[in-house]
Amino acid sequence: MTHYDLVIVGTGSGNSILDQRFADWKTAVVERGTFGGTCLNVGCIPTKMFVHTADLAATPAKSSRFGVDERVTGVRWPDIRDRVFGRIDPIAAGGAEYRRHHADNANVTVYDGTGRFTAAKELTVTGPDGQTRAITGDRFVLAAGSRPIVPPIPGLAETGFHTSDTVMRLDRLPRRLGIIGSGFVAAEFAHIFSSLGVEVTLVARSGLLLRHEDTEIATRYTELADDRYDVRLNHETIGVTRSDTGITLRMLSPEGLAEVVVDELLVAVGRQPNSDLLDPARTGVEVDEAGRVVVDEFQRTAVDGIYALGDLSSPYQLKHVANHESRVVQHNLLHPDEPIASDHRYVPSAVFGAPQIASVGLTEEEAKDQGVRYVVGRQEYAGIAYGWAMEDTTGFAKILADPDTGLILGAHVLGPQASSVLQPVIQAMSFGLDASTMARGQYWIHPALPELIENALLNLDLPKR
Ligand SMILES: Cc1cc2nc3c(=O)[nH]c(=O)nc-3n(C[C@H](O)[C@H](O)[C@H](O)COP(=O)(O)OP(=O)(O)OC[C@H]3O[C@@H](n4cnc5c(N)ncnc54)[C@H](O)[C@@H]3O)c2cc1C
Numbered sequence: 001m002t003h004y005d006l007v008i009v010g011t012g013s014g015n016s017i018l019d020q021r022f023a024d025w026k027t028a029v030v031e032r033g034t035f036g037g038t039c040l041n042v043g044c045i046p047t048k049m050f051v052h053t054a055d056l057a058a059t060p061a062k063s064s065r066f067g068v069d070e071r072v073t074g075v076r077w078p079d080i081r082d083r084v085f086g087r088i089d090p091i092a093a094g095g096a097e098y099r100r101h102h103a104d105n106a107n108v109t110v111y112d113g114t115g116r117f118t119a120a121k122e123l124t125v126t127g128p129d130g131q132t133r134a135i136t137g138d139r140f141v142l143a144a145g146s147r148p149i150v151p152p153i154p155g156l157a158e159t160g161f162h163t164s165d166t167v168m169r170l171d172r173l174p175r176r177l178g179i180i181g182s183g184f185v186a187a188e189f190a191h192i193f194s195s196l197g198v199e200v201t202l203v204a205r206s207g208l209l210l211r212h213e214d215t216e217i218a219t220r221y222t223e224l225a226d227d228r229y230d231v232r233l234n235h236e237t238i239g240v241t242r243s244d245t246g247i248t249l250r251m252l253s254p255e256g257l258a259e260v261v262v263d264e265l266l267v268a269v270g271r272q273p274n275s276d277l278l279d280p281a282r283t284g285v286e287v288d289e290a291g292r293v294v295v296d297e298f299q300r301t302a303v304d305g306i307y308a309l310g311d312l313s314s315p316y317q318l319k320h321v322a323n324h325e326s327r328v329v330q331h332n333l334l335h336p337d338e339p340i341a342s343d344h345r346y347v348p349s350a351v352f353g354a355p356q357i358a359s360v361g362l363t364e365e366e367a368k369d370q371g372v373r374y375v376v377g378r379q380e381y382a383g384i385a386y387g388w389a390m391e392d393t394t395g396f397a398k399i400l401a402d403p404d405t406g407l408i409l410g411a412h413v414l415g416p417q418a419s420s421v422l423q424p425v426i427q428a429m430s431f432g433l434d435a436s437t438m439a440r441g442q443y444w445i446h447p448a449l450p451e452l453i454e455n456a457l458l459n460l461d462l463p464k465r
C-alpha cells in the first residue's frame with residue numbers, strides 16, 4: 001500500500017490546489033471521470049459557450065424593431081457542438097497530461113478510478129478495469145463534486161433520457177425537447193435549444209420557475225418563459241414511455257391528467273453530492289442529511305488533516321464558491337497553524353437564460369422571514385438610456401438596503417447582461433460600502449448599463465448623507 005503526504009480526490013476545483021509549494025509533498029490525485037471536473041467538461045464553460053451561440057441565434061427575431069431585418073437561415077448543430085468541445089476537450093486532455101507527465105508534477109501520481117474510503121485515512125481506488133489499489137495519506141482533500149439527480153419516475157430508465165452531462169453532445173437537434181425541472185439547468189438549456197429552433201416544453205412541479213430567486217424576479221421570468229416555451233406549471237411527471245411517435249410524458253396537473261410528446265428528454269431536477277461514492281464515514285468524516293460532507297469555516301472535516309470543498313460539501317454548488325474554497329484549503333494545507341476561513345457572506349449567482357438573472361444577498365421574502373428591516377429601490381431597464389437603445393421593456397433591478405445604515409442587504413437583476421451589471425453591488429456588499437456612498441461617491445459611465453444599478457440605489461428611500 002503506497003502512502004502519500006496528500007491525496008486529492010476529484011480534479012475539478014481540487015486540481016487547482018497543487019503548485020510548486022507542494023513540490024516536495026508526495027501526492028496522489030484520484031479521478032473517476034474526465035480530468036477537469038464538471039465546470040470545464042459538462043458545466044459552466046460549455047453551457048455558456050452554447051448560451052452565447054443561442055443569444056446570436058435569437059437576435060434576428062428581435063432585430064426588426066430596430067429597422068434591421070435579419071433572418072436565421074441555418075443552424076448547423078454539428079458545427080455549434082464541435083466548436084464548443086473542440087475547444088474544451090483538448091484543455092481537459094492537456095490538464096491530465098500535465099499532471100501525469102510534466103516535470104512540475106514529478107511528485108504527483110494520478111490514479112484513474114473511483115476512490116472509496118475503506119478504513120481510517122485509507123482510500124481504495126477501483127479503476128475502469130475493475131482493479132483495486134489501496135492508498136493511504138496523512139492529509140486528504142475531498143473535492144468529489146456532485147452529479148445530476150435522477151428522480152424515481154416510472155419508465156424513465158427504460159425510456160432513456162439526458163442530463164446536463166450528455167445533452168450538449170447530441171448527434172442532432174431534436175424537433176421537440178421536454179425538460180423536467182425548473183431551476184438553473186432547465187432555464188439555461190430551454191434558452192439554448194429554443195433559440196436553435198427546438199420546440200421546448202418545460203415541466204415544473206411547482207407554480208413558479210426559478211423559485212429560489214426573489215419572487216418578483218421569478219414571477220417576471222416565468223411570464224417571459226411562458227411566451228417562449230410551452231411551460232407546464234404545477235405538473236408532476238408520473239410516467240414516461242417511448243413509442244414510434246416519440247417520448248410521452250404523463251403528468252398530473254390541477255386540471256387532471258395531461259400528456260406531452262417530445263423527441264428528447266432532459267432531466268434537470270438538481271444535483272446530489274458524490275459522498276455516497278466516497279463513503280467518508282469509513283474514515284470518520286460526517287455527512288449531513290443532504291449528503292454533504294460536513295466542514296467548518298476552515299473547510300476542515302472533523303478528522304485532522306481531511307478537508308472538503310466545492311459541491312461535495314457546499315450548499316451553493318457554484319464554481320466561484322468551489323474555487324474560493326479550494327484557495328482556502330490550499331492555504332490551510334500549507335499553514336495549518338494559521339488557517340483562514342471561507343467567506344460565504346455574499347455569494348452571488350447568475351442564471352444565463354433569456355433574460356439573464358443575477359442575484360446576491362437576501363431576497364425580499366428572506367428579509368421578511370428573518371424579520372430584517374429593509375427598504376427597496378427599483379429601476380427598470382426601460383428607464384435608462386442603454387435600456388432605450390436596447391428596446392428592453394421587461395428587465396429591472398431591485399435592491400434591498402438597511403433603512404438605518406444604508407448597507408445593501410440584497411440585489412436582484414433580470415435583463416441584458418445581468419451577470420455583469422450586478423458585479424459592483426457584490427463589491428459594495430463585500431467591502432461594506434453603503435448604498436448612498438456607492439451611488440454618489442463615484443462616476444457611473446454614461447450611458448452604460450450599470451446606470452441601472454446607480455438609479456436603483458438612488459431610488460432607495462434612505463436618509464440623505
Ligand atoms: C450544466 C451546468 C452548468 C453550470 N454552470 C455554472 C455557472 O455558470 N456558474 C457557476 O458558478 N457554476 C455553474 N455550475 C456549477 C459548477 O459546475 C459546480 O459548482 C462546480 O464545477 C463544482 O466543482 P467541484 O470541484 O466541487 O466538483 P467537480 O468539478 O464536479 O469535480 C469533482 C470531480 O470528482 C470526481 N469524482 C467524484 N467522485 C469521485 C470518487 N469517488 N473518486 C474519484 N473521483 C471522483 C468527478 O469525476 C469530478 O471530476 C454548473 C453546473 C452544471 C451541471
Ligand SMILES: NC(=O)c1ccc[n+]([C@@H]2O[C@H](COP(=O)([O-])OP(=O)(O)OC[C@H]3O[C@@H](n4cnc5c(N)ncnc54)[C@H](O)[C@@H]3O)[C@@H](O)[C@H]2O)c1
Binds near residue numbers: 180206
Ligand atoms: N449559472 C449557474 O451558475 C448554474 C447553471 C447550472 C447549474 N448550476 C448549479 O447546478 C445546480 C443544479 O442545477 P439544477 O437546475 O439541476 O437544480 P436546481 O436546484 O437549480 O433546480 C432543480 C429544480 O427541480 C425541481 N425538482 C426537484 N425534484 C423534481 C421532480 N422530481 N420533478 C420535477 N421537478 C423537480 C426543484 O423544485 C427545482 O426547482 C444548481 O443548483 C446550481 O447551483 C449553476
